[in-house]
Amino acid sequence: MSHPHPELSTPAALPKGGLRITPLGGLGEVGRNMTVFEYDDRLLIVDCGVLFPEDSHPGVDLILPDFDAIRDRLDQVEALVLTHGHEDHIGATPYLLRERGDIPLVGSELTLALLGSKLREHRLKETVHHVVKEGDRISFGPFDLEFVAVNHSIPDALAVAIRTGAGMVLHTGDFKMDQLPLDGRITDLRAFARLGEEGVDLFLTDSTNAETPGFTPAEKSITPVIDRVFHESQQRIIVACFASHVHRVQQILDAAYAHERQVAYVGRSMVRNMAIARDLGYLKVPPGVLVDTKDLADLPPERQVLISTGSQGEPMSALSRIAQRNHNFVHIEEGDTVLLASSLIPGNENAVYRVINGLARWGAKVVHKGNALVHVSGHASAGELLYCYNIVKPKNVLPVHGEIRHMRANADLARATGVPNVVVAEDGVVVDLVDGVASVAGKVDCGYVFVDGSSVGDITESDLKDRRILGEEGFISVIVVVDSVTGKVSSGPEIHARGFAEDDSTFDEIKQPICDALDRTVAEGNTDAYQLQQTVRRVVGRWVSNTHRRRPMIIPVVIEA
Ligand SMILES: [Zn+2]
Ligand SMILES: [Zn+2]
Secondary structure, eight states: OOSSSSTTTOHHHHHOOOOEEEEEEBBSBSSSOOOEEEEEEEEEEEOOBBOOOTTTSOOOOOEEOOTHHHTGGGGGEEEEEOOOSOOHHHHHHHHHHTOOTTEEEOOHHHHHHHHHHHHHTTOOOOOEEEOTTTTTTTTTTEEEEEEEEEEEEEETEEEEEEEETTTEEEEOSOOOOOSSTTTTOOHHHHHHHHHHHHSSSEEEEEOBTTOOSOOOOOOGGGGGHHHHHHHHSOHHHHHHHOOTTTHHHHHHHHHHTTTEEEEEEEHHHHHHHHHHHHHSSOOOOTTBOOOOOHHHTTGGGEEEEEEOTTTTOOOSSSSHHHHHTTOOOOOOOOOOOEEOOOOTTTOOOHHHHHHHHHHHHTTOEEOOOTTSSOOOOSSOOOHHHHHHHHHHHOOOEEEEOOOOOOHHHHHHHHHHOOEEOOOOOTEEEEEEEEEEEEEEEOOOOOOOOEEETTEEEEEEEHHHHHHHHHHHHHHEEEHHHEEEOOOOOEEEEEEEESSSSSSGGGHHHHHHHHHHHHHHHHTTTTHHHHHHHEEEEEHHHHHHHHHHHHOEEEEEEEOOO
């Protein structure tokens, strides 16, 4: 991936007493959040998450932040702070720990528990954990950290205030300001105000919903909608939501209890995360509600509820397999109700509608964000952000967590409240806070790092381009044998195609032009195999483009014999 800001150069040395902020992910996309803070030659990292691939990344499992900018300096890292347990904030941590396993991990109880099970899956042991909670203050090298409760679509999320000799930074993490949350744990605006009184030099704020006017509705506002779905459903109910959305699962469990239904979890991450949340007391399971999937199948349909992963249409998820009717034990039937209780992450629309259509084909009634209020966002809308700016009164603002349009909208909100200096930066753009003023200092590399099976970082953008061409345009191979003495074609061309034409005879008309072009190339004195292959590629490429309007991958092989 080319750098979004080629005009910037490598930053100069950080002035003494200055704080350098280097976003390695999350600024320009919703995903792979990771920000590095540097003070006095020591580093602090906030979050280390993944980005999920889109249709334009065929075969890619995950996208990581690029650790290149800090790879030689990992011994200077004092700690990695995890603001909350979402994949876009913790998912890349195992890959960072593979490079230095003893980086101290700092986060809330639930965040570190969710991360812990992930680290065990990656067989990473001996990691260093510091469990913190709101109000705690703890120092790592020159970084004095204070944690503040924030409300989000996962319990136990934290904002972090980072004090150094350069001033105070307040990083909201992901947050919203639900005033009536299910667990009663609100974003601590009193702490925001107190930090504002002390003086927030730089405020990093969640931009996800900055374009959405007003306030994000309360989680509780969807309870009556869920209740109505339960009331109206005559048969089985299948709910799909994020495997980390403890409060949404709580609402479903409560509704099931009220309507005398029983619930089973489907999907490995759902089973695992809800067990952790229950063990730690974040999820309260009403008595007798939860059963094994096998026991659930023995109940009549009107007593069954399944809570499943796959709300984003992920092809391998439980819900996708249910929609294709190839799930091991969940067989969708006419009259079943499917409730998609989740947001639609940009880029996943096609996959989600494919699943909805698949379910509808079997006669299921699908209730989703598009036809009922079954989900509210986990992020602050414009109104909430305005409140925050007015309460905190920061000197500088750096919008984070969003596509460029979200960050620009967030910057406009900050300016509207009179914030004196707002810096909009994307991944890899280095921002220095010196003498109380934040400004762009340069850039570092920060391309996408692709995880494909067990390989990390081996797949490049050009490999993906090849995959896209193969997937969309097909493949033509042309094999020609030429006489090594005369340069004349002695056998072939033999042409085969995949994903292109039904019949190889389609290519008969291009065989003679290939031979003629090779003769001309040889006559011009160009006889090495590479040049002959380029000739073949050119002739075939022009022909398919003109006659078939296609641009398949062309693999010419010229053998001298
Ligand atoms: Zn989040
Ligand atoms: Zn996030």
